[in-house]
Amino acid sequence: MQVSILASGSTGNTSLITTGQHKILMDAGLSGKKTKALLAEVGVDINDIDMAFLSHDHSDHSAGLGVLMRRYPKIDAFANTGTWDYLLDTNKIGKLPVQQMNTIEPGQTKTFGDLDVTAFATSHDAAEPQYYVFESGGKRIAFLTDTGYVSEKVEGTIKDADAYMMEFNYDTMMLRDGPYSWSLKQRILSDVGHLSNEEAGQALVDVVTPKTKHIFLAHRSQHNNTEYLAHETAKEMLVEGDTNLDSDVKIIDTEPNKPTDLIKI
Template sequence: MIDDQLHYSILASGSTGNVTYLETPEHKILIDAGLSGKKISGLMAKIGRDLSDVDALFVTHEHSDHIQGVGVLARKYGMDVYANEGTWDAMSRKIGKVDVAQKHILAPGDTLSMGDMDVESFAVSHDAAEPQFYQVHHDGKAFCVLTDTGYVSDRVEQTIKDADAYLIECNHDMEMLRMGPYAWALKQRILGDEGHLSNEDGANTMMSVIGRQTKQIFLGHRSQENNMRSLAHLTVSTVLEQHDFGVEHDFYLHDTEPDEPTKLFTL
């Protein structure tokens, strides 16, 4: 029997590095490469996959926790790299030489069709040159990555509504951030419209987009200084349950880690 499903693993998610892996029968891709090539290779091995089989890498924005390994992976494995023009301009000097044949433009709002996989991009609000995230489609199923945004617009909500699975940002607990050691200017940046979603923000976004197809929600990009895994999970779960969403019944909440991959999930 041929496996015609979409498989995925969040290899790493957090303020220290972000990498997501997805595969269909025809394609294997990464969204972001925010760790060293060696670390990403090790995380792939933990889910029984090899970087040499990955054919494309999609970059969300130029911050180091999303691009650290981009240049190395492109040069070592020959992956095609996709980003919008603003991100290419901002990251080119940081990632080293990438062969022009491997450099591709995917503008915000565009969809790239690759055989049995469609990768849809959408712009977000973050303090980067031209930040965008991605929704991957295969055989009527959709997996959405949305982290690193200060707020979620109505346009984005409509774009990502009723996906089968989400990786959603739960960056910080508001009180931990306010009382924590960060300088006031950095706190303002994180809390601003071009910053990051709090646990509550992530929960509120999910309430706006969860649909009948939604089965898995992964809580991502958690700050190691301003959040805790248990607190993020409890906050999102509580908010959703208070609004009569069927947590652990209609859909499931999963935690992610900055240095440990999730298992390989299937849609």
Template sequence: MDLVTQEKDDMKISVLASGSSGNVTYIETPKRKILVDAGLSGKKIANLMASIGRNIADVDSLLVTHEHTDHCKGVGILARKYNLNVYANKGTWDAMASKIGKIPTEQKHLFGMGETKSFVDLDVESFGVSHDAAEPQFYQFHHNGHSFVILTDTGYVSERTEGIIKNADGYLIECNHDTEMLRMGAYPWSLKQRILSDRGHLSNDDGASALIDILGNRTKQIYLGHLSKDNNVKELAHLTVETAMKQQDLGVNEDFGIYDTDPEKATKLVII
């Protein structure tokens, strides 16, 4: 489950970086190589790609979820340097324009909320989330009967969203903070209120609850992402999710695995 084989028609993924300081995910099929978000410098993203044995010059498309810097910092430089096609909805394009600089018109593409686009052998479905951004949306990837969902930066997961993403083969889901660490920490109260709100971020408990609702018999890989550097630690997020699932008699480490992500180190390139 955690090794790339020589199969010719697989979808492969690596969470290149995930956290409050920057987010990038790599999706690969036989005919497409795609990045989701570019929240680090172009150089860092290129180095992370190299660490999994891939060349960033081979990437053909970049999908953006929303305009916050930890998701769009490197969009402009990557688009210009590597001639990438960039996809985002109108609200996100408008909101990130001042952050990413000029991109040639022919490389800019609209990807509306609720749409499904075909990238040759990869179908990508967008869905809206509740976050304090202009028009935040995330994506579900479909290839050869398998699916992978990215869902971070949301204050809650609606029943409608759960219906869209239920029973995927793999998930990258937000476990941003431990609620007590956040409440007792040094952040100003206004920032704490923002994070805890319906337009903020999922806590460890929220992420666990959402996963319990959406995972199914196809689900094999779960990645815990977008952890706050100030209000969470990997071990706590992992333990919270694992404990909640075991309490529901779900097959942790038997039917599916739970994997940590890192803001500085890519996960292994794996088959979904």
């Protein structure tokens, strides 16, 4: 299994997972043109994408999905019933080809050849948010952003993965002292908002094991965080703390418009 975080941030989110049998997009928050260009940067033809998994309806995760489904009929798209219903009712991403729409509900695990996908509910102010664990060839990567907190149930689902993409959205002091309105700050800080650097680090402390080799720091706010603060918090809590991670663990920063390398998990 290989992974690249193609883009991560409030301007749009999408990632690539490849197995021997599949090339998968995790979220589709960018235009079709931009997604195609980012895939090309890591050596993947967009025509080879055969699956897409959607976390929730917010535009920075879903805006490009309708275009991709209409332009590339090969793509089977997956989301839960609540998310599909909301997108259909609001017409947010245009007309959706029904034959390409598939459901995976929170708590379900589905198998697609050499790929197992487990969906789990998160806490965010969207219709029915959920994220996923992808497993292939005995390796697991867990994706988790856009949640106000990480429950014990979620920790049990994502524990002991080989890799994580985890939201390190904001530095608490930068958010409190920053330019956002108080109502927006309250939303971000709430249980249906986002994870701070410290909250994300603590969630990882609770779930990583020595088998964990890659940690992608994702969905970093451009106004309320810095790459340095997120990275140093993760390093201090995970590498210099008591997690017993191997010294070769890689903490990888992600960017809003530049893909990470295509990394073998």
